[in-house]
Amino acid sequence: MIEIERKFLVTSAIFKKEAISKTRIVQGFLNTDPDRTVRIRLKGEEGFITIKGRSNKTGISRFEWEKEISPEEAEALLKLCEEGTLEKTRYEISYGKHVFEVDEFYGPNTGLIVAEVELDSENEVFTKPKWLGREVTGETKYYNSQLSKMPFSEWRTT
Template sequence: MIEIERKFLVHSETFKKEAFKQTRICQGYLNSHKDRAVRIRIKGDEGYITVKGASSKSGLSRFEWEKQISLDEAEALLNLCEEAIIDKVRYEVQVGKHVFEVDEFFGDNTGLVLAEVELTTESETFIKPEWLAEEVTGDVKYYNSQLSKNPFKLWKS
């Protein structure tokens, strides 16, 4: 139940040609506190409820619990979520022995593209594809729960 991942900005669309899968995701938050979040997600035609805890000091790991729920339940729960809904397409890209999940955001977060790679240990090494840019692991403003409160469009000067 501990999730270990690293997160990066993405500087090109090359990943799209390398993706073996893409899925539309719509998600909202019943609770989007930085120390704990309760997320409702529709991924393709499947529903999920997820609880995430606070990140470790390094920002690499945190508690995560997820359970699949029916699409009808997810749609009903999305109506109870905080105002902003995250809309994105997730591309899955195999790089060496790891799968990178690359999220292209829409709506108020249009222009933001983030890649995550899940690891089995905090010290695990992985191949970094050329389309990765700055690492933003542990930077709370890039958490989806925070993007729903302070969207990318508000960051631009």
């Protein structure tokens, strides 16, 4: 139940041509405390509840528990979430031995495109696509829970 992932900014829309899937996501947070973030997500026609713990010092690893719930349950729980629901499209791109998840945000986070890659270990080597930009792993302002409170459109500098 430990999630190991690295996060990067995306430098061009080329990734869209390489995508093997594309899914609309709406998510909100019942709790945004860094020690126990509780997320509700509608991903296409599926619902999920996810609990994440605090990231380690590098920001690469943290506890994650996720359970599928019905779309109706997710919709009901989204109504209880803190202010700041996120909307995004997730593209999955198979590259080398990994699948990159690229999130293109909408609403107050329009203009932000972030890629994540899940790894088996913190030191795992992986091939980076050309459209992968600066690494932002561990920069909390890029966490979805923080984007719900301080959206990209309100940042003074990126």
